[in-house]
Amino acid sequence: MALLRTDKITMQFSGLTAVLDLNIEINDREIIGLIGPNGAGKTTAFNMITGVYKPTKGQVYYNDKDVTGLKPHEITKFGIARTFQNIRLFKELTVLDNVIIANHLRLKSNLFGSVVRTPGYRKEEQQIYEKSMALLKDVGLDDLKDEKSSNLPYGKQRRLEIARALATDPKLLLLDEPAAGMNPQESHELMGFIREIRDKFDIAILMIEHHMQVVMGVCERIYVLDYGVTIAEGLPDAIQNDPKVIEAYLGVD
Incomplete structure (x- = not known):
């Protein structure tokens, strides 16, 4: 049984489809990447999983329980915690x-x-x-x-935000661009840190990240979104050599 499973979750805003039929599956202790160009729908996917948005259609299952549409604090009590792209500390x-x-x-x-x-x-x-x-x-x-x-x-503010999320005793931690704003040394240290917290706290991690060295260095499987649609999923080596992924990031001549 998957720890988290989404079944064709879709989010529309005034007729604009931000995410379409997204299927994600995360097992215990996995580190999963969710990547894609700016505006691909990654944070919208996080918001549907964590109760910020109720999907226009589709379901979110956590430990095989339907948690679709629950409030963020209810989702957190179930065992899903998150950080934000813009650090939110007191x-x-x-x-x-x-x-x-x-x-x-x-x-x-x-x-x-x-x-x-x-x-x-x-x-x-x-x-x-x-x-x-x-x-x-x-x-x-x-x-x-x-x-x-x-x-x-x-x-260190990033680390503090992660500590706050861990304080809620999650089994699934969602990290929204944890390497954003970090220098190369900090990004390198982050990869080891993510593995450490996975092992120490026995949790699964789903992360959005634009820093490809971090994604390829720490994620065990990767999902790729482009304009809200999943264009690829698989192991890091396959993802970085996928023509559709290369086109989404770099465009074509």
């Missing part, structure tokens, strides 16, 4: 507080417990602190826990 909060906030999705204490600070709430609060610190250590940011997140270099 800029004025510390690195640690950014991760602590993300943990509250799984908070068991109620409002009363948090107001009067019951023993159960204090225990859970300590557990969240310890979990957040462990996550920051996993992404190499524990020594910056008290730094304001807006002061971090771009590459």
